[in-house]
Amino acid sequence: MKLRTSLSVLATVASCAIAGQAVAADAAPVGNVQNARDKVSMCIGCHGIPGYKASFPELYHVPMIAGQNAKYIEAALNEYKKGARSHPTMDAIAGSLSDQDIADLAAYYANLK
Numbered sequence: 001m002k003l004r005t006s007l008s009v010l011a012t013v014a015s016c017a018i019a020g021q022a023v024a025a026d027a028a029p030v031g032n033v034q035n036a037r038d039k040v041s042m043c044i045g046c047h048g049i050p051g052y053k054a055s056f057p058e059l060y061h062v063p064m065i066a067g068q069n070a071k072y073i074e075a076a077l078n079e080y081k082k083g084a085r086s087h088p089t090m091d092a093i094a095g096s097l098s099d100q101d102i103a104d105l106a107a108y109y110a111n112l113k
């Protein structure tokens with residue numbers, strides 16, 4: 001009896017986790033441009049300068065992200081974070097960002113012209 005109960009609890013938790021993920025995907029954090037202002041300090045060193053190239057560890061062309069679609073920026077940051085896309089600095093930076101940070105930064109850069 002005890003085992004059955006914990007099994008059904010487990011099953012419930014598991015299905016909630018799956019449902020929760022589906023909901024989370026729909027209700028992604030809403031980006032707040034104002035909150036991003038404290039966070040962009042770690043991006044502007046590279047992304048703030050048109051045509052700037054990062055020189056570490058090799059010479060990289062730093063893409064323009066100002067004015068990009070917020071979804072595009074968000075997707076790119078999530079790809080670095082999850083390792084689907086890889087670049088030494090961007091991996092490290094995206095890895096330190098929460099979903100909310102990413103949404104805020106995406107909103108900020110999307111609104112930056």
Ligand code: HEC
Nearest residue numbers: 042043046054060061062063073076077087089090093105
């Ligand atoms: C040390 C320099 C550096 C810093 C700091 C930096 N980036 Fe980047 N970023 C790059 C480079 C270089 C690339 C291109 C990497 C590649 O080719 O995948 C890039 C790529 C990106 C992309 C993908 C753009 C595209 O068009 O595919 C996004 C989005 C991005 N960065 C956002 C950010 C945000 C937001 C921050 C701050 C939290 C940040 N970056 C900080 C150098 C930097």
